[in-house]
Each structure stands twice: as structure tokens, then as C-alpha cells.
Amino acid sequence: MKIARAAFVAALALFGMVAIAAAQDVRLSSRDGGIEITGTLLGYDGQFYRVETIYGELTVDGTGVLCDGPGCPSLEDFVAEIEISGAPTMGRLLLPALVQGFARRAGYALDQDGSQQDSVTYHLSDQQTGRKAARFKIRLSSSDEGFADLLVNQADIVMSRREVRDQEAARARATGLGDLQATGQSIVIALDALVPVVAEDNPLGAISVPDLARVFSGEIDNWSALGGPDAPITPHVGNSDAGASQAVVDLLLSPVRADLAPAAVTHASTQAVIEAIASDPFGMGLVSRATNGANGGTRQLDLSGSCGFVLKATRRSVKSEDYPLTAPMFLYRPMRRLPQVGREFMDYIQGPAAQLVIRRTGLIDLAAEEVGIEMQGIRLANAIAQAGEEIGLETLQDMIATLSPLRRLTTTFRYNAGSTRMDAQSRTNLSQLAKALEVGTYDGRHITLVGFTDGQGAPDVNRAMALRRAKRARQAIWDQAMTANPDRVTIDVQSFGEAMPMACDDSAWGRRINRRVEVWVR
Template identity: 55%
Template sequence: MRHLRAAFWAALILLATALAAQAQDVTLRSRDGAIELSGTLLGFDGEFYRVQTRYGELTVDGSGVACDGPGCPSLTDFVAEISISGSITVGDVLLPALVEGFALQDGYSAERVNEGARRFSYILRQPESGTIAARFHFRLTSTDEGFADLLADEADLVMALREIRPEEVNLAKQAGLGTLDDAKRSRILALDAMTAIVAPTNPVSAISMNELSRVLAGEIDNWRELGGPDAPISVHLLHPRSGIAQAIDDRLLRPASRTLRPDVVRHETNRLLSRSVMRDPLGIGIVSHSEVGNARPLALNGSCGFTLTADRLTIKTEDYPLTAPMFLYVPARRLPKLARDFLAYLRSGPAQIIARRAGFVDQAPEEVEINAQGDRFANAIRVAAGEPGLARLKRMVDILTPLRRLTTSFRFEPGATRLDAQSRSNLQQLARAIEAGIYDGRQLVFIGFSDGRGAAELNARIAKQRALAVKQAVEASVAKTHLEHVSLSTDAFGEAMPMACDDTGWGRQVNRRVEVWVR
């Protein structure tokens, strides 16, 4: 027994010695030898060392120090290593296409190397020498696991189909990764939407948000209650770790204090889910708009008769309430220069074209003429009650007729004054467009709308305040010299042009918005 104890303690001492040696795997010395810093090398971006020391995590400019130790990287043959983990929907087609587009634009060759189930890498090489400049390592898992990999320091970027949750924000802060729900810590790669689907033979063509929530909770379990046949409803959803499945809980079930029925049929991918619903005449599912396939999408309706369908324009303007931005979360740490160049590329025009060609909705603003507003003006006429309502309608038509609506819209988080995630991205996009001179010599009018609850005069004032808040946010994001070349103004029409019914929370949320119109 004593021999066993002695062997155990000897092994423990050897392990501690090895760990201590690893903890001092690099030493950084200033050129004059006056300063010396030892610690664990956490990363090197070709310019800066990131080292865990007894003083905490430090970032040191590589040009001013010499590195000694087994962990020191090569300065002449540096390869940027970028690890990306998370949503299969984002990582299957969209982000690889963006990596290839970035490589083409910056003159690299890109080679895809498959490394097993849902793992692959892109190797970017210099075209003339063939030397490797970067490796993008992909791990397709789920939004949940992507954030877990980031917290475990096994990923640099996270692909997500939902916004980061408060508990994940807190864990990231504790891990020194910054405030991940800040607009600077994420990129929206493209836009998608959660779409309810049925088999082509199903006679039901529309469903309300409340009915959809009740179906998911099992409170409605027969198609007869939705205008269909007298038959039970089967529900198909993605696996519970997926971003869309979690967004369904966050946006459809939890706000209504409902829980998911226990007999849901789960699927690993949108494609498999869509195919299963297409073959199930009594099934209903929720998939990404980009992967509806041959199933039939359901419109969203309400008791007032308004109907909303998911298409490119309604998703881009966020008029469709179940939009689902595709996020790339970026921690507050210094990434290699090539990775930073890639993140800058994601905001560019060519990246938006690639997103659209990949089957998703891009964020590039479009101008929609007054005669292409769909049912919006029909809705406005329907709710214009009495002389005051008709007067507001006439003023709105007079002002909007010479303008065009931008697909850039702004909405706020429920019960808050903070812009939602898609709108925060829109704010940055619009600010960059103004700085680029795209709207030089033109007038941008921020027009506020409200829901129909309360007095019309009060609604108009609230809508005007929202429009002014968005205008001021844009002005704060743009250099003053650029604002001299574009005219920014505000107006408001309150409840005059509803998008959805006011009898539900989601309908009121859709109606409370700030649109941008351009002359």
C-alpha cells in the first residue's frame, strides 16, 4: 500500500511539474532586455501575442519583443487559424460561400478539406508561392454547442440562428470575452425567417400566431379547429439544441406562458423536416424560410383579416414577425489580421450578393415605389375611421407619394426602447451607406408608426418620438462631415398604416416601427 501511495504522489509531482512547465511556455523580452514577461501563450495573430500571465491576460505588440520558449510561433511562416462552431443552417452553405468569396476577392486560393462528420476546413493559400495564409476550421453542431465551444476556448467565432441568451452573456463576461449582446460583438450574415409549413394537400392556408402557439403547446390538436379535416395534428420540429427550436420557445411559447407538447417529432436538419412534413398530410412544422422545399408555407393572419407572408421584402423590412437573423458572434479578443479582414468583408456589397445567391435574404437596402406597397395602403384605408382618420390618411399619401420606401426598417425589443438585433444591424448598415456617399444630395425621412391601442394623438406623438430616436442614433453613428451631404428629417403617422392586427402582442409589436423613406 505504501508503494502505491509513493507511486501516486510521484506521479502527482511529475504532473504538477509538467503543468508548471506548460504554464511558462513562452517568455517575452523587450529588445533592450529591461522587461521580461513569462506565461502561457493563448494566441498570436501575426502581430500581437496574447499571453496568460500572473498579472492576468495581456496583449503584447510582437514588434517590440523577442519570444523564447517551446510555445513561440514562427514569425516568418505565420498561419492564421480561425475556428468556427455552431449552427448547421449557417455553416452548411452560407458561411463557406462567404469564405470562398472573401478568398477570391483578396487573391487567395481556397481549398476545402473534409475532416469527418460535420467537420471541414478551408485552406487559403497565397496564389504565387502556394504558402498557407490561413485555415478556417468549421465544426457544425448547434447554436447551443457553438456558444459552449466559445466559452471553452475551442472556437473563435459562433454561428447562431438566435440571439445570445442572458445566461450566455453573463458566462461570456465572466470568461473575459466581452459583452456579446453588444452590436459590435456580432455580425448578421443574412436574414431568414421561421415559417410554418404543411403538406401540399393540406387545405389550411393560414394560421394566426396565437393558433400556432396553441398547436405547439397541444391546446389545439385537431385540424378541424383550424378549418381543416377532422383529424389529429402531428408537429414536426428541429432537434431541441438548434437555434430555430430555441427561438420557437423564446418567441412563441414563453411569451404566452406555454410549454411544448411532449409528442413532437424531431429532425436533425431543415431539409429532413421539410421532406417529412411534405409526406405527412396531417403534419405541421416550422423551418427556415430558405429551406421550405416542396412543402407549402402558411401565411400568418389575425382576427382583423390582415395577412402576412414570408418573402424577401417582408423579411428584409421585418414586417414578417418571425424573422430570424443569421448571426456570427465575435468575442472581445484580438483575432488574426486576416480574420479581421474577413469580418470587414462580411459587411460589404459582394458579401450581400453571395448571401442572396446562397438562397438567403441579403441586407442590401432596396427602394420600393409607392405603387408597390402591397396590402399596406388597403390596410390603411380599412382602419381610417371618421374625418380625423381620413385626414391622417390623406396627409400620409400626400407626403409619401413622391418618396420611395427603403427596405431598411427599425423595430424595438418588446417592452423596451432598445432596437432589436436586426435593427441594430440596419443602423450600422445605413450609417456606413451615408458615409460612403450613397445618399449624397438626397433626403432620408424617418417615419414613425404605432399600434392602434390608445388615443390617436398620443400614438402619433409616441411614433414621432421613436422616429426622432432612430434619426439621432443614425446621426451619432455617422461622422459630421458626411451628414452635410444628406438631409435627415422625421415625420409620424401613428396608427395610420397597420401591418397586423392589434388584438395580439405580436401584432402590436409589428405595427410599432420606424420606416425610412427616401427622396
């Protein structure tokens, strides 16, 4: 009893509790009756109570207290409740598929409430007893509304087609939800890409990323600027959850100039964009790669550059971020405990079984794929074709000799502009690789981290810079793979600087694509 009281008093001290709040809907009392706290119950995860008091949110271990009041949950018939809110493009297909896959794998019976326009609810029950174990409610709103729901305690997890904004993260910190920008508070669960599309009979085959940005900002408004007829260009984007228009800004326009905004016809959905382009010979759209794949009447444009490189939105190029307009799908959660079934669900969606579910939805999973050098002829041809006087035959021969026995993983690390911090997709790649090392996936194998740069600057400086990035990536891997045995796998580093460009160096996008650390295995 003294131990329980001491733990309870310590919790009160931690949260600055110096007085007892006015009675609300629950009262938590230490078992000896010496300490009491009252407030509004925010949640119960089967072990811990979360209570809103006049002094802020308090988390209390239920084993040390008794609960009294109308808000107290039933301890015998506890049903875990997981509230998920945000982007409907994720909530209509991806999250339901993952909840269903999780239920099958964990051995739960699954029932679905009649779907409403703005939400869907799943009940997970024990197959033997029929006792309900969990309720997953998926609210279809928008990325913006998902973060807003989190701030007012109406969501445990946010589905977002974009990274959290600085002001949203600041509000979350101010309300006691922790730092949503910190490592571990968000994960990328699936990948999509923005692809430009035109009508099937449009003769244009490819467009550079800078020109694409100028089209969707209104700076280029006539096809003659792209080598076509003297006719106006009508750009189209979807705005079903604001995710598409936000992605246009984040991925396409902001790297050109921070103040650019989309100058396009907006539609209620990606499908509406595709239908508009199919009937408009002078239209150009930006749509989801996953949605566009099964539609006729439109044709996808490749991305090109003045040096002749062409980038296609393939599964592997999106996984490796070699395609510049990749669009990750995020789940965000605050720094608080989910019920056990919620924690198991979060573990499941990052595991190998979930990757098969994700791929079946038409999106791109995050499972690492190995690509032999024999399948990378275009990359090698580009390296030779673009090698200037500063990149000699000896460097190219050294690179081929080093990489030929290895296989490239689609796992790649890239960095935010002007920063040593990995971008969101790369941070998830890092976490996935660290977990693979911990479970022994690469035991007995040799991993080489290979650094590359753009062509700006002297070759010797670039090669040294790329080597430093590779070393930092190796340290970050070992920092996360805390239970991995370094005696079972070797990770070394190599650098070839600007010797293998993936894109033209004539734009910020191309230079970003070229600055990378690749992962190769033997």
C-alpha cells in the first residue's frame, strides 16, 4: 500500500498537482484513500487512465488507484477504442485493408458497422467467446482535420498525405501531445506518386519538372512553350481532401519558389481529374499514380531534363525516391500510450505481412527489393554518357568493379534541402532497415552504403562529402538497430561522388535526386 501511494504521489508531483480539482466525471483514489484526483476521463487503455484536470492532462497507472464516477470504464468488459482521422484517400481503402489484415493475422472476428459517408467502424472480437476486444473508428475528413481532431482529443492516430506543418506541431506541443516531428511519432505506411497526365492523343511524351511547376503555377499557359500548338493549357488537380493540392505545393511548387500557389482547375476527386483530361485535348493533370493506373482516356507523361535523362514512376523508382514526385502516406500519433491492441496494430502495419496488403490496394509498399546490376543498364549508360572530363574512365571502372558483385536495395537515403536530416521516406527506410538487422534478415551478408552527389563542385570534394553522408547513415542505422548483433553483418561505406547521376543537374529536383546514399548487399 505504501509503495502504491508513493508511486501515486510521484505521479502527482511529476505533473505539478498541488490541489484537488473540482468534481467532474471520475474520481481516482489511491487504495489507502490518502490521495484523490478528479477530472474528465480522456481515455483508458486497459491499464492507464488519462484524465483532464484543471492542471492539465494526467496519466495514472490503474493498478494503484480505484475509479469512481459515471465516467469510469468497465474493467471486466473493457473494449479498446482506436480513433483514426484524416485523409479519406487513405481511410477509404488503405486503413480498412490494414485493419482487416490485422484482424485475420491476430485471430479476431471482424464486424463492420454500416458505413457512413464520413466514417467506417470495425469491431474486433474473440473468435471463441465472441467478447469484443476493440473498436476501430476511421473518420474520413482531411489531413488538416485529422490534426485538428488530434488536438481536441478526438483522434488517437492521424492519417495524412503530407508532413505535419510547423504550426500544427507547435500547437500539439502546447497542448501536451509531445513533438509530432520527433523520431517515432510518425511513420510512412505506403507510397504513392504524383504523375502528370494528358489526353491520349496529345503528342507530348515527357516534361521537365521545372516546366511542370511553371504549368501548375500559371507561368506557362500555352502549349507552344512546350513545343506544342498555339493553344492554352488548362491544368487540373484534385482536391478531395486537400491532400492532392497540398502535395502539388510541397512536392512541385515550393522547391521553385516558396510563394507559388497552384493555378489550376480543382476537382472533387482524382477520378474527376482523369475524366476532365480525357475529354480535354489541351488539359494537363496531376493525379495519383495508383488511381491513374486503371483508367483509359489519359496517358502518363515521363519526367525529363535537358541532359536527356527520363524518369518513370515505376514501383521501384518510387520506393527508392529516384522518381522526384513521390508522395508518402503518413500515420501520426501523439506521445501517449495506445491500448495494447492498438500497439499491436501499429507493429503489424510496419511488418512484412502488411506490405502484401498494401500492394494489393494498388499503392506501393515499403518492403525492400533487391535489384541486380544487370537490371540497371540505363543507370550505367547515363553514368557513362554524362561523365565529364572530371570523371575519368578509371573512376567508372572502379565503380563498376565495386558494384557488380552486389545488388542494390530499393532502400535509399535522401536528405531535406539544406539539412543533414533525412527526409520522411528515408527516415522510415532507416527504421525498416534497422528492424531487419535486429531480426537477422541480413545475417551473414555484407552491406555497403554508397554515397553519391550532384555535379556541383569539384569531384574530390563531392566524393568526400558523399562519403561523410554514407558514414552518418551507417551510424544512424546502428543507433536504431540497438539489439542487432554487429558480428553477424558487416556494413561498410563507399563513395563515388557525382559518377552516377540519376537526373539532370539543371534543376533543384535533379540535384536532390542525385544526392543520396544507396544500400547495396552481397
